Amino acid sequence: MIQSSAPYWQGHSWKKALAEAIHDPHVLFDILNLPLNHLASARAVAKIFPLRVTHSFVARMQPGDINDPLLRQVLPVHLENEFTPGYSTDPVGDRQASKRPGVIHKYHGRVLLVTTGACAVHCRYCFRRHFPYSQANPAANDWQQALQYIAQDASIGEVILSGGDPLSLSDEKLLRLVSLLAQIPHVNTLRIHSRLPIVLPQRISEALIDQLTTTRLQIILVIHANHGNEINAEVITALDILRHYNIPLLNQSVLLRQVNDNADALARLSRKLFTHGVMPYYLHTLDAVQGAAHFAVNPQRAQAVYDELSKQLPGYLLPKLVSERAGAYYKIPAFPVQGSL
Secondary structure, eight states: OOOOOHHHHTTOOHHHHHHTOBOOHHHHHHHHTOOGGGHHHHHHHHTTSOOOBOHHHHTTSOTTOTTOTTHHHHOOOGGGGSOOTTOBSSTTOTTTTEEETTEEOOSTTEEEEEOOSOOSSOOTTOTTTTOOTTTSOGGGGTTHHHHHHHHTOTTOOEEEEESSOGGGSOHHHHHHHHHHHHTSTTOOEEEEEESHHHHSGGGOOHHHHHHHTTSSSEEEEEEEOOSGGGOOHHHHHHHHHHHHTTOOEEEEEEOOTTTTOSHHHHHHHHHHHHHTTOEEEEEEOOOOBTTOGGGOOOHHHHHHHHHHHHHHSOGGGOOEEEEOOTTOSSOEESSOOOOOO
8 A cells, every 4th residue: 555645645536626627817826826917818818728727736836936837838828829830730640640530540550549638737838739639539439440440450569548638537438448458469558648647646546556457458657747846745646656556657748948948957857757766758849739839949959958968867867859740650859869878
């Protein structure tokens, strides 16, 4: 049994916490005592791409600081409404790679399921902020079209659950999907991409993970943290539960302007993650999605940050700096790697 922070975990419903996520910019401004001259634009932009953030994540932000690195990831700003040439509503080619509703098949040997459009937070740089979730819903017929596609292609050995966030599914729906995938003989690995262990850590319960690990499939969990301030005691408890069940943990980050575009912040994140059993995996350049151009780090700056990060970290703590491009068959290295020992 993991020794959790009892008042937080015991009897606390993750579904209730998810339902109580903040949607109204005024509430967020009030909680954090933010300067009100930014409120009108936040409200206007939130009408187009809604604000959504958990109280747990907000509690890690610095009150009064409009430039807090966690706040910047979720706060609607007027720059999102500016059209940027070269940016699109489908920057990584999800739609052209869709084989069935919610089934995205880009890379050899693995296929991705967009399990749900629901998330615990709406990251303002999200590359699927324009994704047609209502049309691409593989759960509409109990996953049958998706499962049939996977079953008919024996080259698929790994299924990636994405979204939205697959851990926003109920235990029952998630475990049923896992059970159905385990019945396909050539599928051996299940990779789950989720931000919930970071932004809603009480979602990680021993009851869920105990059932999840009874499958014959090899489970891998890829979390998403961009800044060391995201890792607090509640997150560590969730990671401890996952480690207890020997689930390999990887982290993906996105290089974001005025969030983590400096080597010291990224090095601190890598070290903090590794201390709690998470291996740095990918550091993505920004996907060129309309509404997120203000997060872009120019290539010269990105190269300089990564070169400095390579000097600070041993190789096992250095995430791969990559870009994802529509039509590519693998993640593209953003720059030549400066090897670390």
